[in-house]
Amino acid sequence: MSGSELPKLARVAHAGHCNRCLSALPSSHIQIDASRLAIGFYCFGTLDLLGSIYEKTKEIEREGWREWLWHQQTSGIHGTGFKPSSYMTQDRPYGTDPEEYSEYDTPHLIMTYTAILSLAILRDDFEQLDRNGIVRFLQACQREDGSFTSFPNGGESDLRQVYCAFAISSMLDDWSGVDVDRAVSFIQQCSSHEGGYGQQPTGEALGGTTYCALASLYLAPSVSDLHAPNPHVTTDERRRTIRWLLQNQASSGGFSGRTNKDADACYCFWCGASLHILGVGDLVDRTAFLSYLASCQFKFGGIGKAPEDRPDPYHTYLSLAALALFPLEDADPSWKLPRLNALWNTTEDTADWIRQHVPLYTVKAQSPVRK
Numbered sequence: 001m002s003g004s005e006l007p008k009l010a011r012v013a014h015a016g017h018c019n020r021c022l023s024a025l026p027s028s029h030i031q032i033d034a035s036r037l038a039i040g041f042y043c044f045g046t047l048d049l050l051g052s053i054y055e056k057t058k059e060i061e062r063e064g065w066r067e068w069l070w071h072q073q074t075s076g077i078h079g080t081g082f083k084p085s086s087y088m089t090q091d092r093p094y095g096t097d098p099e100e101y102s103e104y105d106t107p108h109l110i111m112t113y114t115a116i117l118s119l120a121i122l123r124d125d126f127e128q129l130d131r132n133g134i135v136r137f138l139q140a141c142q143r144e145d146g147s148f149t150s151f152p153n154g155g156e157s158d159l160r161q162v163y164c165a166f167a168i169s170s171m172l173d174d175w176s177g178v179d180v181d182r183a184v185s186f187i188q189q190c191s192s193h194e195g196g197y198g199q200q201p202t203g204e205a206l207g208g209t210t211y212c213a214l215a216s217l218y219l220a221p222s223v224s225d226l227h228a229p230n231p232h233v234t235t236d237e238r239r240r241t242i243r244w245l246l247q248n249q250a251s252s253g254g255f256s257g258r259t260n261k262d263a264d265a266c267y268c269f270w271c272g273a274s275l276h277i278l279g280v281g282d283l284v285d286r287t288a289f290l291s292y293l294a295s296c297q298f299k300f301g302g303i304g305k306a307p308e309d310r311p312d313p314y315h316t317y318l319s320l321a322a323l324a325l326f327p328l329e330d331a332d333p334s335w336k337l338p339r340l341n342a343l344w345n346t347t348e349d350t351a352d353w354i355r356q357h358v359p360l361y362t363v364k365a366q367s368p369v370r371k
């Protein structure tokens with residue numbers, strides 16, 4: 001199949017799917033109710049990629065979402081971050097009782113990353129962001145082995161949290177919350193014999209954690225140029241990782257996340273973005289890749305992990321993010337998407353907004369002001 005033979009990208013239907021999910025999720029999604037910030041990010045991110053955030057939402061809605069997101073910012077003895085949801089938390093206005101987290105409303109590292117991205121997509125001015133508190137929160141989450149936990153007092157600890165700590169530090173343009181050398185050493189220990197990276201040392205190589213490892217190693221402050229050799233990735237490691245990632249592109253055109261597993265739309269992003277970061281995106285079979293993602297589109301909107309699967313915001317966003325990285329010249333114009341910042345996982349326009357509004361030190365009225 002050539003690019004011109006692909007069905008159109010169902011832009012209006014996909015935007016509609018995300019708009020519906022921002023209002024309510026089907027009962028089959030009840031288990032993810034406690035990760036509402038992440039779901040919100042996938043929906044806002046999809047609308048951003050489709051260029052529909054202003055067209056398909058009202059200012060009063062965006063204002064309500066911004067307000068709700070700020071309501072999840074929580075502060076305490078381990079610093080400041082965003083909690084995953086208002087689910088099962090005490091309804092405590094932000095700013096009250098700041099000395100102590102309750103058992104249920106400690107901030108969460110991954111949700112803090114998604115909250116900053118969501119607020120940037122919604123073009124918030126970030127006046128309320130407790131930047132110094134976030135730096136203290138990152139410090140509280142780092143463990144002795146260099147990895148990070150989701151919460152200051154525990155929770156999961158693997159490459160996903162390391163990536164979020166690195167992404168947040170680069171957005172703040174301040175790395176004082178992270179012991180970079182220890183974190184890089186942890187990432188390198190996760191490199192598996194297959195060529196990808198596992199969630200933890202000695203773990204099986206996975207597409208998602210390989211993205212987390214590579215994006216972190218390229219976000220690290222000692223790396224100034226994405227196209228120069230990376231001091232944290234040897235030539236041999238790079239070659240093995242590229243080989244493993246390419247092996248994961250299945251005959252259907254989609255990528256699998258583990259050796260000998262079926263293709264899944266989300267791994268088109270995790271593996272595709274990894275190859276893009278390594279500077280070898282041209283090695284992806286783009287026509288087959290787009291053809292697979294086209295086949296995962298649900299006729300009433302949204303994209304599922306495989307053809308005939310139910311759509312969800314996670315696979316919808318990651319499929320579009322993957323498509324943004326691999327444009328195809330002869331495809332229908334409906335497939336054209338804005339440029340993606342592969343390291344932060346957001347559009348370049350939103351990344352620019354972050355650079356202008358989020359850094360710890362911002363220049364105001366000609367003088368540096370620490371916020």
Ligand SMILES: [Zn+2]
Nearest residue numbers: 264265266305
């Ligand atoms: Zn998936």
